[in-house]
Amino acid sequence: MTQFRQIDLKNKIKEKKLHLILDLDHTLLHSFNMENFGKDKMSEIFTTKDLQKNLFFFNEFNMVTKLRPFVFDFLKEANNLFQLWIYTMGTRDYAKRMAKLIDPDETLFGCRIISQEDCTIRGQKGLDVVYADEKTILIVDDTVSVWSNHLRNLINVNRFNFFGTSKYMKEREFEDYELSNVFYLLKKTHTMFFDPKIGTTEIIDRDVRDYLKLAVNEIFSNM
Template identity: 40%
Template sequence: MGKQQITYNDTTRNIELQNLRNRKKLCLVLDLDQTLLHTKSVHKLTLQEYIGLKTSSQKDVHRWKFKGLEKVTKLRPFVREFLEEASKLFDLYIYTNGNRDYAMRMVGFLDPDRVYFGSKIISREDSTVEGLKGLDVVPVDKSGVLILDDTKTVWEQDSSNLVVIKRYDYFAGIDPMSSTRSLSEEGTDEKESSGPLSCALRLLGELHATYFQCYHIFDVNELLGFYRRRMEIMKRSC
């Protein structure tokens, strides 16, 4: 466990939620890895991926170093549009099981002008249970908080707030014998207009609109219950 852990009392959470409601917003907590981007060590790339990286001119591919090791990060298609549109409906938070240095580096790629996140970045040092994520470190009452993450198991206590998105694996996996070629090896990628982030944005927009029609009756947990089948379809097909 880290040394920076901060949790919030119910009064603080309720005040923050009311402030959001007054601005017709909710809170959206976003995962980083395999949700908004994919990072891999350069030395773990396949030969074809490495050759492609050397000749790539993609604006959303970033090479960087961490403790002497070269890394490469690929932003997910539609991520910039997603953040721009989602920020009109939600206060955006990043929550990663990576460390703070990694989180800050990734946010620098996603939000170089610091428009969307500011200091609203939560890393593993902030979590109160090692290896897990929890809304106890988010200063908003959970009745107004949605989560977008590709991994359900890290949200043991707050899975009812979770929208699961299809995992983004741009680079090849760890199995060298796999016959499945990665998006990078194929020279392709998810579609901007109909990929998982685009589908997620539409769903989040519907949840936001429905919430503000009836938040005096339902909180986001109950709304997500109504949308659960839709989310399963989104996870499989988008």
């Protein structure tokens, strides 16, 4: 597998693409058990047209799923700079169903969907099941604790908790800019990584984790 990773590394540098691993729940979407809905929430959904955008009901699971604002733009733009992966602690069936929602044409993820059944360490997400060099991988996830061996690859996002708060959902619909903020950081990291003037090492020897740190520092120093 090491050899496979080395070949992939060379190809990625040539294509100017890195790897991006995306969590599903609370990162790209929020799935909620409808049994936990009060009547007021149901009526808010059915009487507010804005809330019905990117909302999907799965009666067989008693589940409703809301996609995070900007998710389609985020994926489309990120796909130009990264090879995209889904990595979820949910089951394979759930992962595939959600992939179909966010990637209806099946052009973004291919077979790069990792689910609970693939994990090798209980309660942890590891990069051992990702066929790519760790130096080329960035991760976007709302949960830090599952990535304890790969914290330097991680961009931790605020939880998208559309249904689970007492706040009116209508407010949540229009106040969540997390994916557009994350894309800004991803793009900056990608640009710096491939800029031959930044750093003294050859691009092939670079580690994206160093460049993520640089990009974060630069963004914060300009704030």
